[in-house]
Amino acid sequence: MAQPLYQRIVNDYREAIESGRLRPGELLPSEPELIARYHASKSTVGKAIAALKAEGLVFSQRGRGVFARRRPSIRRIASERYRADMEPQDTPQTSFTAEQGIAWQDYRLDRTYEWIEADERLGELFGVAVGTRVLERRFVFHSKGEPTQMSRPCLLASDVEGTPVADPDREPWPGGTIAQLRSIGIVVDDVQESVSARMPTPEETATLSIGSGVPVFAITRRMLAQGRVVEVADPIVIPADRAILDYQIKLGCPGPNP
Template sequence: MSLGIDPASDRAAFRQIADRLRDEIESGELPPGAKLPSERALMDAYGTARGTIREAIALLRSEGLVTVEHGRGAFVRRRPPVRRLASDRFARQHRDRGKAAYLVELEAEGRRPDVQVLYVGPGPAPADVAARLGLDEGGTVLIRRRMYLADGEPMETATSYVPWGIAEGTAMTEAQTGPGGIYARIEEQGHRLGRFSEEVTARMPTDEERRALRLVPGTPVIGLVRTAFAESGTAVEVCDTVLAADRYVLSYELPAR
């Protein structure tokens, strides 16, 4: 019998191999940055075809456990995916401490966050954004485009749209919005935030997104559109975010009622 393969199992061979390698990664036997055995070595060890080994590696890569470098092989990720805590990330306590959500998450995991502001200025609202904000199509909004990085690695791009009547004349129109980010500035304008709504989708990236996020071929992205509502029920911001799917775990806590 080959190493780690149970021919009587109803679990596919590539999943059994992935299970074994995953155990070695999680136990530290294969530490961060370590190179996995070559395809040939794994084929010999498990007595299986190259395609089966590649399926196992692809599964581990989709889980964010390994990266694959062309011509060099597969390596254990040096950093685990960021756990995005949707139930806590926009808590007012963070804004009161002058912390934006992304900084809170990265600092909690011991990562080095960075935000690159790509564009800030007024512009026409796209049709879907205008509908979410209750504006006429083409109505003026503040547009803020950013790139978020962790330890120098691109993680996500985000474009926020804020009705111009809320943003005009505030620090939201500047590259640096000040402590607590734009949500703190929106509340300073008298729009106390009451809730957030998020819609999550998955798709393959555009060429531009693949280059910007430095994605290896075949890596999907997560599309997340968030709408922020004031306690009055008025929508005050829409944020369209594209996340590298192999660099995040989306964590949700839902009430059972």
């Protein structure tokens, strides 16, 4: 079956962007130029541009045209990434900076702190009553100046109120939440995560510069100390075109059959 003309246009410009022949920020040919080049109708060209936008490959600016979008670096997220937060901090780092492979000076954390009362979802995740006082933190993680992740990590007021952990001016904190809690005598010994995929909210799209049609990983994390939930991050949001989730499952060798 012959390939639809709009798909040929999409394939040509996808290859040009991914190969680097069309550089980030470079202007694509105008609609009339594409119509003439491919002997296509206006609707065919429009469909091709819409498909490229949906893949996050291009973006448009009113009155200026359509531009190639910078391809994001791919971040590998391993199941054992929090070990970076447990290690001695000879050089400041967190699991985020370790994954990104960036130096501490290339890391920025935008944050807002607010004391709230746990709703039903937070209460269920923490295992506490609705209305329990909670420190809600909202973070935007930047790697070399680019926003790449959002999260909403919450802590129980009974654990952190009146401690340096509740001071937003102490952020970013080497070793992240695990080191923060350890500094007040709470040792995290278990991390549980649930990962889902969904489309981003308008706020997430704007904050993380997510391309049209690109979904996000939405991760719900619980940190535990001796079986007690001491932190809930709900959600952690990462654009799905910027991450690969790597999980290792070690299986013991089965014994001999009786």
